Amino acid sequence: MSNKTAGEVHKVYAELEHCCGYGLCNQVCPEIYKLNGDGTVYLATDIVSDDLLAAALEGADCCPAQVLKVVTE
DSSP states (O other), X not given: OOOOOTTOOEEEEEOGGGOOOOOHHHHHOTXXXXXXXXXXXXXXXXEEOGXXXXXXXXXXXXXXXXXXXXXXX
């Protein structure tokens, strides 16, 4: 069961131009955080489903460059 209020959505925001290419986010949550050929991240989607929320949050938290943020709107 979700802790969300009706109508709330989890979203990922990323400052992709500041990605350093460590790839830790992708190791934790490859369903959301994908890697380009140069190793920098891009988002498969900016909407995070409830079943991926914990992994998406952990992936954002482990980013050394702190370019990822998961918020509930």
